[in-house]
Amino acid sequence: MAHEMSPDQIEEYKKAFSVFDKDGDGRISTVDLRALLGSLDQKPSQALLEDIITGIDAICDGTIKFDEFLKMMTTKIDYSNTVTDEGLRDAFRVFDRDGNGFITATDLRQVMINIGDKLTDEEVHEMIREIDTHGDGMVNYEDFLAMMAQE
Structure with a gap:
């Protein structure tokens, strides 16, 4: 499970989230995620984008809110040693x-x-x-x- 994060870490993630939230609606959609991945020279299919969001979208609305994003990021931290x-x-x-x-x-x-x-x-x-x-x-x-x- 995710570990405790410092207020500084949470603030960093808020900044990152706002960068990913291209349209400023407080959520990351498949369009926002595609823009993020595109900036890293990755071109995932629409189906793959939807799979990523489905895997972390707690309320199944097709978007990722900050708390879901935070959970995703802390999970990534937990696996960083691998x-x-x-x-x-x-x-x-x-x-x-x-x-x-x-x-x-x-x-x-x-x-x-x-x-x-x-x-x-x-x-x-x-x-x-x-x-x-x-x-x-x-x-x-x-x-x-x-x-x-x-x-």
């Missing part, structure tokens, strides 16, 4: 947009824009600096793994 190497590589590839084996400031900025988080250049560079162990301004897969292990 993340596979392939899953981590897939996550790395989402950020490594040009496929060169490194996450650059440009790559990070584009992903953040796609999910609705517009960061300043300084914020993007600071994020890279915090993760980059080689001081070359780029995050390689090993840097990415080290960051994921800290979370």
Whole structure:
């Protein structure tokens, strides 16, 4: 079952939910979910989207409210220790947009824009600096793994 979350974690999830709630109606529909997944270069079928929502839609209205979203996110946290190497590589590839084996400031900025988080250049560079162990301004897969292990 899901573990207790801090108020800061809940606030982070509220912000994420508002990004996913593209039309601002307080719910994530299949259209909202498609937009989110599309920003991550994933193109699921309508049937798959409906299956995802059906799996977490407690009142069966075809949408996900914040409490359902929160439950989904806490469940994901509970299973985070079972993340596979392939899953981590897939996550790395989402950020490594040009496929060169490194996450650059440009790559990070584009992903953040796609999910609705517009960061300043300084914020993007600071994020890279915090993760980059080689001081070359780029995050390689090993840097990415080290960051994921800290979370």
